[in-house]
Amino acid sequence: MALKSNLDLAFDCDNFPYYSDSPEIYLAKLAxxxxxxxxxxxxxxxxxxxxxxxxxxxxxxxxxxxxxxxxxxxxxxxxxxxxxxxxxxxxxxxxxxxxxxxxxxxxxxxxxxxxxxxxxxxxxxxxxxxxxxxxxxxGVVTYGVHMTGYVETDQGLKIWAPRRALNKQTYPGMMDNTVAGGLAIGEKPFECLIREAEEEASLPADLVRTAQACGAVTYFLVRDPKAGGETDLCQPEVEYVYDLKMPPEITPQPSDNEAIDFQLLTIEEVKDAMAAGKFKPNCAHVLLDFFMRHGILTPENEPDYVEILAKVHRRLEFPTI
CATH class of the missing domain: 3.30.750.160 (Transcription Regulator spoIIAA)
Known part of the structure; x- marks a missing residue:
């Protein structure tokens, strides 16, 4: 299987057509x-x-x-x-x-x-x-939180990445962000993050409260068979993103059967896994945003930088909060 480019990864998650790219293709899809x-x-x-x-x-x-x-x-x-x-x-x-x-x-x-x-x-x-x-x-807009837990080492940044349980209905066995979850009605993003971090990764609330809010990513996903259930369902989403600098002695641990294990990966290992299609599409999307914010992905080393940036922050065509 051919390796995916960063632009391919952005398209994997934000794959509903844009009217500005081709009115004909957009209108045919909308029909x-x-x-x-x-x-x-x-x-x-x-x-x-x-x-x-x-x-x-x-x-x-x-x-x-x-x-x-x-x-x-x-x-x-x-x-x-x-x-x-x-x-x-x-x-x-x-x-x-x-x-x-x-x-x-x-x-x-x-x-x-x-x-x-x-x-x-x-x-x-x-x-x-x-x-x-x-x-x-x-096909309604849904909301969630995604947190990238990273460690500063002598070899550079490393990222904690879990593997999803094999019995999950959606994207079984694929790699995920350190912590992620959906926002229930009435729930605030940071409250959701603290709850999910404890449930999914056994991370203490005092540590998670030091996470930095880093904006949001948005995308319009059309679901394929890996998402589970019917295909071609629309999934426009807003994901609030957080970064957490973690001390070396803290190791995330699965606690709710959502993940098999957690791996501490170098940036190159994360990039290789993304290119091989091992990450859940919206998790790769969040990591692209992380790479751009941390100067790992730049206009100098990525020829499609501006298009990727735009696809990671799509303006959705439905009402949002």
Whole structure:
């Protein structure tokens, strides 16, 4: 297998077409999808493959327009009146998705997490909460945290990288960032980081609180078979990134069966693993950002530097917080 360039790695994660690159390709791709909408909100909240939208069961809480290619959530009470209360419409959505899961219509729901992710509107308002495993079906923006734990040595920087458990539904056996996790509704990024660091890597909270917030990476991933479940699902994401300088005597340890082990790798070893396609796509994306911020990847040694930089910070076409 040919080695991947840094630009290849950026494309692996941010692979939905750009209108500015080719309007024809972008519009042809977009024609394969339905727009997920919420009644009363003009914005499109996500893209759904046509085969997914047309398989979704329709009841009084949903309407599908095959001409306009929209699937609209329109929660109703027992009398048929619109439900505008936030908690009530979330329970309606949760009950619906649970029923869909029980009918075994979509493979991706086999990874049911019992975690709810927020969906935001054009004014940054929280419109809905949705079961985590269902978010790719509707193509909504999700949020998470990724932390790179590194050690300064006489041989230069080294990075702690775990290998994902072989029984994980998504990207089994691939390499990951030191700590990563999804943001549940109502959770703050740094709170999530401290929780995930303890759960995934057995890192003490006092150490993790010294991590530096370093912005965010954004991308629009179209899922392939390695992601688990149906292919061509849209997964636009915002990942808040953190760096943690770790003392040499601290070794991350798996504690929740999410990882097989942790390896302390040199920068060259990390680069080689990335080029060989061993890292989960969004983790390679985060590492590209780390390399650029730390002067490892520069305009002098990377001819595609500006394009990579742009793809690591994509402007998403849906409402975000």
């Amino acid at each position: 394969e999808y339905y727009h997920f909408k919420l009644e009363g909100c003009d914005a499109t909240l996500g893209y759904m493959p046509a085969r997914i939208a047309t398989q979704m069961p329709i009841n009084k809480h949903w309407s599908r327009d095959d001409e306009r290619k929209t699937l609209t959530f329109q929660p109703r009470d027992d009398e048929g009146a619109p439900v505008v209360d936030f908690e009530s419409r979330n329970w309606i959505l949760a009950d619906f998705l649970y029923e869909v899961r029980e009918k075994k219509i979509f493979q991706v729901l086999n990874g049911w997490r019992s975690e709810r992710f927020p969906i935001y509107g054009p004014q940054k308002e929280t419109l809905l909460s949705m079961e985590r495993s269902a978010t790719p079906l509707f």
